[in-house]
Amino acid sequence: MSNRKKWSFHIPLQPEFKMKTAYYIEKREFDQKRNKYYLYYQFKCDSISNSMMVIPDGCIDILFTCVPQAPYGKVCGSVLRSKEIQLVPGAEYFGVRLPAGRESLNLNCSMKDIVECEIPIKDLLLLDDPAHQLANIPSFEGRIQRFQETIGTIFLNEKSYSSVVRNALYSIHLSRGNITMNDLAQKSGFSTRYIRKKFEQDIGISPKLFSQIVRFQCSLSMFMNDKNYSIWDIIEESGYYDQAHLINEYKKFSYYSPRQLMDTITKGKAWVM
Incomplete structure (x- = not known):
C-alpha cells in the first residue's frame, strides 16, 4: 500500500478528557475494510465535575454515556471555538473519534449540519439509541469489539473521499x-x-x-x-x-x-x- 493511500488523519488533542477525569484510556486502530484510522477512548468523570472544555479538532466524535440506567449516545461535530460540554458526574463515557467528513460517517445529512452540533443518535438514525449495547459491557476492549461488530456497521462508511x-x-x-x-x-x-x-x-x-x-x-x-x-x-x-x-x-x-x-x-x- 502506498504512503498516500495509507496516510492517517492527525490524532488531535482534547486535553481535558485526559487531564480532568478520574481516568482516561485510548486505542488507535486501523480499519482495513474502510482504509481509515479511528481513535477509541474511554474516560470516567469525577464525582463533582459536570462539564468539560472541548477545542477545535476537525473531527467527528460518537460519544456514549455508559450509565446502565440511562445510556445515551450522540454525534458531536468539531467545534470551531472552544466550548463547555455537559457531562454526568461519576459517569463512564466511551467514544470513537473519526476523520471529519461524509466519507467517515454514514449519515443522510449535510456535513455542515454536523459542525458545532451535538445530535442524539436516535434522531439521526430514527432507531432506538444503541448506547444500551455498550453500557453493560464492563471492559474497554469489549466495547470496542461490540461497536465494530454492531453499531459501527451502521455508522461507519466504507466509501472513500473524492x-x-x-x-x-x-x-x-x-x-x-x-x-x-x-x-x-x-x-x-x-x-x-x-x-x-x-x-x-x-x-x-x-x-x-x-x-x-x-x-x-x-x-x-x-x-x-x-x-x-x-x-x-x-x-x-x-x-x-x-x-x-x-x-x-x-x-x-x-x-x-x-x-x-x-x-x-x-x-x-x-x-x-
Missing part, C-alpha cells in the same frame, strides 16, 4: 496545516473554487479553516510535549509568522492566549513565553 478532497486532506496533514489554496490548486490541477466547493461538501468547513485547525492542534501538541519546546521553536515549526500571529489564532479557536490555555488545561503548568 480524489480532490482526499488529496487536499493528504497535503494539509503532511504540511501540518501550512498550505495555501493556491498550493492545493497547483498540486491537484483543479481551481481553488472547485477545491473549496468539494471540500465544504465533504468536510463541512473550508480547506483554509481546516488547515488552521490542523496547525492549531499541531502547535498545541508541541506545547504539551515533554521536550519543552520554546515559543520560538513552536512558531517556526508550526508556520506562524510571529508571536502575534500565534496568539491571535489561539484566541480565535480557544478564546485564550497559549499561556492562558495551557494554564487552564494543566492548572498552572509553567513554561516561558
Whole structure:
C-alpha cells in the first residue's frame, strides 16, 4: 500500500478528557475494510465535575454515556471555538473519534449540519439509541469489539473521499496545516473554487479553516510535549509568522492566549513565553 493511500488523519488533542477525569484510556486502530484510522477512548468523570472544555479538532466524535440506567449516545461535530460540554458526574463515557467528513460517517445529512452540533443518535438514525449495547459491557476492549461488530456497521462508511478532497486532506496533514489554496490548486490541477466547493461538501468547513485547525492542534501538541519546546521553536515549526500571529489564532479557536490555555488545561503548568 502506498504512503498516500495509507496516510492517517492527525490524532488531535482534547486535553481535558485526559487531564480532568478520574481516568482516561485510548486505542488507535486501523480499519482495513474502510482504509481509515479511528481513535477509541474511554474516560470516567469525577464525582463533582459536570462539564468539560472541548477545542477545535476537525473531527467527528460518537460519544456514549455508559450509565446502565440511562445510556445515551450522540454525534458531536468539531467545534470551531472552544466550548463547555455537559457531562454526568461519576459517569463512564466511551467514544470513537473519526476523520471529519461524509466519507467517515454514514449519515443522510449535510456535513455542515454536523459542525458545532451535538445530535442524539436516535434522531439521526430514527432507531432506538444503541448506547444500551455498550453500557453493560464492563471492559474497554469489549466495547470496542461490540461497536465494530454492531453499531459501527451502521455508522461507519466504507466509501472513500473524492480524489480532490482526499488529496487536499493528504497535503494539509503532511504540511501540518501550512498550505495555501493556491498550493492545493497547483498540486491537484483543479481551481481553488472547485477545491473549496468539494471540500465544504465533504468536510463541512473550508480547506483554509481546516488547515488552521490542523496547525492549531499541531502547535498545541508541541506545547504539551515533554521536550519543552520554546515559543520560538513552536512558531517556526508550526508556520506562524510571529508571536502575534500565534496568539491571535489561539484566541480565535480557544478564546485564550497559549499561556492562558495551557494554564487552564494543566492548572498552572509553567513554561516561558
